[in-house]
Amino acid sequence: MIHRSILMASALVLGAAAQAQEQMPFALDWKFEGPAAPYFVAIDNGHFADAGLEVEISAGSGSLDAIPKVATGAFPVGFADINSLIKFLDQNPDAPVIAVMMVYDKPPFAIIGRKSLGVEVPADLEGRVLGAPPPDGAWAQFPIFAVENDLDVDAITVEPVGFPTREPMLAEGNVAAITGFSFSSYLNLVRLGVDEADISTILMADYGVDLYGNAIIVNTNFAAENPELIEGFLVAIAKGWTDAIADPSGAIESLIERNPAADAALEERRLQLSINDNVVTDYTLANGMGGIDLDRMANSIEQIALTYEFETVPDMSKYFTDAYLPEGGFSLQ
Numbered sequence: 001m002i003h004r005s006i007l008m009a010s011a012l013v014l015g016a017a018a019q020a021q022e023q024m025p026f027a028l029d030w031k032f033e034g035p036a037a038p039y040f041v042a043i044d045n046g047h048f049a050d051a052g053l054e055v056e057i058s059a060g061s062g063s064l065d066a067i068p069k070v071a072t073g074a075f076p077v078g079f080a081d082i083n084s085l086i087k088f089l090d091q092n093p094d095a096p097v098i099a100v101m102m103v104y105d106k107p108p109f110a111i112i113g114r115k116s117l118g119v120e121v122p123a124d125l126e127g128r129v130l131g132a133p134p135p136d137g138a139w140a141q142f143p144i145f146a147v148e149n150d151l152d153v154d155a156i157t158v159e160p161v162g163f164p165t166r167e168p169m170l171a172e173g174n175v176a177a178i179t180g181f182s183f184s185s186y187l188n189l190v191r192l193g194v195d196e197a198d199i200s201t202i203l204m205a206d207y208g209v210d211l212y213g214n215a216i217i218v219n220t221n222f223a224a225e226n227p228e229l230i231e232g233f234l235v236a237i238a239k240g241w242t243d244a245i246a247d248p249s250g251a252i253e254s255l256i257e258r259n260p261a262a263d264a265a266l267e268e269r270r271l272q273l274s275i276n277d278n279v280v281t282d283y284t285l286a287n288g289m290g291g292i293d294l295d296r297m298a299n300s301i302e303q304i305a306l307t308y309e310f311e312t313v314p315d316m317s318k319y320f321t322d323a324y325l326p327e328g329g330f331s332l333q
Contacts, residue, residue, distance in 0.1 A: 021054040022229055027066040027078035029137075029214060031059050032259040034270030035183060035278075040254035042240030051232025057258075062163070063137030063181075063214060064088075071097040076222040077233060079103070081137040082215045083304060086319050090310050096220040099320045101234050101290040103241075104213025104278040109138040111145075111202040112185040113177035114170060120200045122207055124177075126155040131175035133163050138179040141204060141211060143307035148208030167192060177202075183273035187266055203277070211300045212292060213278060215320070223324070230324045238289060238330035245275055245332060280332055288329025291322050 028036055039057055042048050048055045058075070060066055066078030067088050073096070082099050089095060111130070113119025119128060122145070132139040146153050159175055167188040169175050178185060182201050189199055205211070216237060223230045244251035252268045283293065294316070301314045 020052060021049065022052055022226075024048070024053045024055045024077060024229065024233060025075045026055050026057045027060060027069045027075040028057060029060045029063045029066055029079045029081070030181075030184070032255060033184065033262070034252065034255065034267035034272075035274040037248075037251040037255040037267070037271050038240035038244040039237065040240075040258055041243045041251045042236045044254045044257075045239070045243055047236035047239040047243075048233070051229070051236050053229065053233060053236065055233075055236075062133070062135040064135055064140070066217065067097065070217050070219050071095040073219050073221065076219050076226075077230070078217050079214055080217050081107075081140070082212050082217075082319065083300070084137060084140055085215075085217060086301065086304060086314070087140075087308060089318055090312055090314070093312055093318075097217055098220050098223075098318065099215035099217050100223070100230065100322075100324045101216040101237065102212055102292050102320075103215055103237075103289070104274075105281045105284050105289075106205050106278050107137075107141075107209075107211055107213030108181040108183055108274065108278050109141045109145075109204040109209065109211070109213070110180060110182040110185065111138075111142075111177050111204070112170065112180055112182070112189065113200045113202065114173075114194070114198050115200050116198050117173060117176040119177045119202075122149040122151060122202060126152055128176035129157045129159050129174075131159045131161040131166055131169050131178040133161055133166055133179070136163075136179050137214075138181060138204070141209060142179055144211070144303050145204045145207065145209050147306050148303075170194075182277060183270045186273070187270050191263065191266060210296060210303055212297065218324075227324065234290065234324055235326075235330075241279060241289065242330075242332060244271065245280065248272055248275070284329070284332055289332050290325045290329040292320055 063081040064084045066080040069075045070078040166178050170178050171192040171194050248268050248271050252264050256264050
């Protein structure tokens with residue numbers, strides 16, 4: 001009888017603990033691929049649980065996808081392109097959404113071309129066909145890239161393509177280049193059998209585009225009512241990334257559990273590319289992960305204004321806040 005009572009008491013304690021976990025749906029920008037692994041690591045290694053959170057991660061359909069989901073309150077948190085968020089807030093100034101943690105300090109916006117089709121540098125796009133999905137975050141920044149590199153956009157034939165057909169069209173030679181995230185499109189082409197020596201990656205950040213990339217965004221109404229939950233969520237996100245940086249192979253195991261059809265070796269390469277090119281930068285090593293440089297953000301807003309006419313005077317404080325970050329950001333060491 002005593003043993004049974006102990007078991008029942010234990011069950012009640014566990015049940016209460018389970019109930020204490022706050023549900024936190026998290027909207028990703030894209031599919032369950034390598035760069036999503038750190039978020040699953042944060043689940044599997046108990047970082048979200050330590051913050052009192054039960055996080056369910058939903059895949060997205062593009063780097064703009066999570067913005068309306070979070071703005072409407074359908075999701076309290078998401079992962080999205082901050083440049084698209086800036087435009088969204090300009091057009092919807094009362095929308096309750098803001099970025100709270102920069103993840104891609106160096107954005108993966110890129111033009112992916114094939115050398116055999118004549119595309120190696122920005123000027124090579126003139127006179128050729130560029131495949132671009134309309135909702136693509138990289139395509140959204142292409143006008144800035146074109147201005148910074150003095151491209152004659154009238155000399156570039158832009159072919160609207162779907163995400164599923166983007167890389168196959170380039171692999172088949174139906175377009176000479178595509179817009180996309182560097183780590184995604186490059187390895188998708190490799191998977192399709194394109195010789196890596198024939199692939200050119202033109203990273204926009206290396207050609208004059210001084211923008212930031214994807215960030216954690218929050219619904220401001222939810223965050224104002226639950227600041228401690230947002231703070232805990234960001235701590236768990238940072239721990240997931242540091243774990244993935246330390247052990248990419250282990251991180252991919254967490255990913256494969258959610259996407260068994262994925263190629264583990266390929267996704268580990270994709271994760272490593274995102275770590276090397278987008279997350280671990282000179283700035284984040286010196287200043288920690290999560291924050292932004294105000295001068296750089298001001299310059300990025302000026303670049304956005306080169307090709308986008310703001311309806312209201314840009315206000316940086318409406319786009320990003322460090323209120324939920326620890327002082328000095330999160331160390332990646």
